[in-house]
Amino acid sequence: METVVIPPARTGEHLLPDGRSLGWAEWGPPDGIPVLFCPGAATSRHLGFGAEALADLGIRLISLDRPGLGVSTPAPGRTFAGFAEDIRRFAERRSLGTPAMVGNSQGAPFALACAASGVVGALAVVAGADEVAAPHFAAALPPELRRLAELTRTDPDAAEKVFAGFTPQAMWDMVMAGSPDVDLAVYREARFAAAYRTALDEAFAQGAGGYARDAVLAMGRWDIDLSAVDVPVDVWYGAEDFGHSPDQGLSLTSRIPGAVRHVVPGTGGAVLWTRARRILRTLLRRLREAG
Numbered sequence: 001m002e003t004v005v006i007p008p009a010r011t012g013e014h015l016l017p018d019g020r021s022l023g024w025a026e027w028g029p030p031d032g033i034p035v036l037f038c039p040g041a042a043t044s045r046h047l048g049f050g051a052e053a054l055a056d057l058g059i060r061l062i063s064l065d066r067p068g069l070g071v072s073t074p075a076p077g078r079t080f081a082g083f084a085e086d087i088r089r090f091a092e093r094r095s096l097g098t099p100a101m102v103g104n105s106q107g108a109p110f111a112l113a114c115a116a117s118g119v120v121g122a123l124a125v126v127a128g129a130d131e132v133a134a135p136h137f138a139a140a141l142p143p144e145l146r147r148l149a150e151l152t153r154t155d156p157d158a159a160e161k162v163f164a165g166f167t168p169q170a171m172w173d174m175v176m177a178g179s180p181d182v183d184l185a186v187y188r189e190a191r192f193a194a195a196y197r198t199a200l201d202e203a204f205a206q207g208a209g210g211y212a213r214d215a216v217l218a219m220g221r222w223d224i225d226l227s228a229v230d231v232p233v234d235v236w237y238g239a240e241d242f243g244h245s246p247d248q249g250l251s252l253t254s255r256i257p258g259a260v261r262h263v264v265p266g267t268g269g270a271v272l273w274t275r276a277r278r279i280l281r282t283l284l285r286r287l288r289e290a291g
Contacts, residue, residue, distance in 0.1 A: 003273045004052040005195045008063070011045070013071055014090055020073035022090055023065035028054030034096045035118065036065040036087065040105030041218075042171045042211040043130070044070035044202035046194055049104075049259055049275030055078070057280055061101075064090070066110065068210020069203045078213060080113035080224055088119045097121075099285045104272050105129050105244060106218045112256075115229045122232045122287040124279055127269045130245035130252050133221050140246035152220040159219070163212035168200035171211075179269060180240040186270040218268065226255045232286035233259040236279055240268035 008025035016022055025045035032054070039047060045063040054061055066083065068074035075082065091099055098121040103111025108128030115123045132141060134150045141149060152159040179187060186192060203211060233256050237248040245252060253261040262282075267274045 003270075004050075005048065005192050005273070006051045007195075008035060008046060008048060014093065016086060016089055019278070020067070020075060020086075021069075021071060022073075022086060023071035024090075025063045027051055027061045028059050030060060031269050032058045032060035033062050033111075033287075034062055034091075034099040035280070035283065036091075036096075036099050036101040036114075037061055037112040038066070038101065038103040038107030038114075039063055039199070040107055040127075041214065042069070042106075042166070042168070042203045043196070043199040043223060044205075046070075046202055047199035049272050050280050053277040053280055057284060058276070059280060059284070062096075063204075066107075066210060066214060068213060070205065072210070074206060074209055076161055076209070076213070077215075079116065080110060080217060080222065083110050084113045084117040084119050087114050088104060088117070091119065099126075102126060102272075102283065102285050103128060103289065104270070105215055109218050109222055110214075112222075112226065112229070113224050115231055115233060116224050116226060118230075120231060122283055122290055123229075124236060124283045125249070125252075126236045126242055126253065126272045126279060127238065127244045128235065128249065129218050130247075130249065131222050132219060132246070134251075136251060137246050149219055151218055156216050156220055160212045160216045163215040164208045166208055168197070168204050171200055172197060173193060178243050182240050182266065183238075183268040183270040186273055192273070227257065229256050229259075232290050234279075234282055234286060235259055235261045236262075236271055237263050238267035238269060238271035238274075239263050239265045241271065 010026040013021040028137045065072035101120040235249045
């Protein structure tokens with residue numbers, strides 16, 4: 001299956017009311033249906049997905065740098081609720097209405113915060129990083145991940161210092177070491193690898209602080225009321241992906257009212273790129289049904 005990754009068609013920075021900048025990148029027709037994208041761990045706005053499907057589906061994909069990553073202004077001590085408010089302001093100022101959203105990997109809890117706050121009209125969680133600090137996962141985690149999750153829960157400042165020691169190369173090595181062969185075939189393809197490594201380098205351009213804050217929020221207990229989500233949510237995992245969620249989103253889906261879980265055979269954490277058209281088509285249908 002061909003995976004198409006291309007540079008964004010348009011990029012820019014949006015000035016938030018408090019003077020911070022929020023970096024964005026777009027693909028697809030400029031008058032298309034807006035779909036916001038929360039990228040995965042330590043990647044910038046430049047690693048998009050679904051380029052082969054956007055024009056056909058009439059989608060304007062808008063990827064966002066979280067604070068401290070890429071070109072977005074750092075916001076030390078930021079919260080999930082603060083991120084959701086940033087996205088609300090971004091959508092209002094750019095006249096996007098109540099857009100759909102895709103949250104991938106570590107971007108998933110940030111996207112869920114937007115859904116719980118009523119910022120988005122439909123959501124696709126794709127290979128989402130689960131709430132690994134939740135008690136029901138304790139016995140299922142590998143020892144090192146269990147240690148980090150416990151440190152994040154009990155001493156988030158110390159955990160943030162640990163995460164601040166990561167580098168683009170360390171992130172690349174971690175993904176390559178922890179991915180099944182079916183995903184490595186995607187990640188190591190020359191064009192994809194180049195785009196991925198560029199996104200990692202850009203994400204760390206201001207240092208590791210943005211990633212470290214993301215990791216503390218994502219790996220600790222989530223301050224997100226999932227029961228308040230009242231928009232359509234689809235939760236997608238590749239059948240070969242056990243790294244993002246120990247139960248492939250089963251318990252996560254059960255906590256979100258009306259959420260639908262999809263486990264896709266023949267792929268793993270790369271499902272965002274290998275099944276982009278299916279994911280986006282489903283998201284549009286759910287947005288129309290909710291409208």
